[in-house]
Amino acid sequence: MHITNLISQYFGKVAKKEFPSFFQKIINNTYVRIFKIDMSEFRNAKYYKSLTDLFTRELAIPRQIDEDTKSFISPADSFITQAGTLHKDTLFQIKGMEYSVEDLLTYYCSDKFDKLYNASYMNFYLAPSDYHRYHSPIDCKIKKLIHVPGKLYPVNIKYLNKELDLFVQNERVILECVANKKIFYMVFVGALNVGQMVFTFEPSVETNKNTKDINVITYDDLEVTKGDTLGYFKMGSTVVMVWEKDSVELENLENKKIKFGQKIATIK
Known part of the structure; x- marks a missing residue:
């Protein structure tokens, strides 16, 4: 370990x-x-x-969300460290630090990689001050959950600038989702201190445990509604979202603080 x-x-x-x-x-x-x-x-x-x-506190006052059926909302309160279009199959954890989408999502998603060539992506960094529950960004179906054990490096800006392939090295949980007949991925990346991620719809997932085995769970008909709670980080971390090529238009949010419920992309 x-x-x-x-x-x-x-x-x-x-x-x-x-x-x-x-x-x-x-x-x-x-x-x-x-x-x-x-x-x-x-x-x-x-x-x-x-x-x-x-x-891991819950909201005591319900949050207003963008209810437009064509919009994706932010899954969490966070800071957008990077957003844009993949360079072929490559995305950035921070400027100058690139990595492969195949390495991030693992070979368990290999039959979908052709749809992610020049895809859109956005990185959400959750600071210690942020609300740490994460939510469904749109009405969608969750098709697959992939738990990838790994390290728990910090995911703050300092480490993003110095640790190569940080998101690939760290433990993560990948959700393969479908909305409007298009695939998108949500990648929840563990981080130093506690390093545990909880998924309310799948209590069998246990992160930061003594295991090296990748766990894959598939679902036939798991539907979630925009704004539904998916789970929470037990300490700060990052969410990476990747959308199928030409499926969404991203809002201009790079280097900005955003809130859960705020519009981040529009279905094309």
Whole structure:
């Protein structure tokens, strides 16, 4: 097991520990203050029983989403580090750091790679201050889930600029989805500290465990609605979305902060 996984497992045990209420309140308030978290849509920090509970908090006030049936919405609150069109089969984790879409999605998606040549993509970085639940970006069918064990390097801008193939090296969960008869992928990338990803529709998935085996789960008729909760990161990370070539027109969002529910692309 890589050192990043060991560190994350240890931190996860500490983060989920429920301390006496007076001490937990101090921990939570300190975390909120350090990372300047806007809690206006959530319960007061004192009500969360652990740091993990605070980090994976649900919205207390329902979020308004773009309801246009032709629009994709952001699956999460995040910062768009990169967006655009693949150069043939290559996309960027950050400017100057490229990697192959085949390496990202693994050979379990090999029969679909021809549709991803010059496809569209967008990278969503979730900072420690962000709301860390992720949602369906559109009404769609989930056809396949692929869990790829790996390392848990940090995914902040510093590491994106120095660690080659970071998204390919890190543990990730890939969702193969279909909307408007077109394929798109959502790739949830693990990161340092806890490194766990939860999927509410598939509780059998356990990340940051002592395994090296890729797990593939297929679905016959798993439909999700735009805005539905898909799961959550137990600590910060990244989502990468890849759309079939010529299927969407992306909004101009690179290097901008966005919110879950905000329009990110339009079906062509």
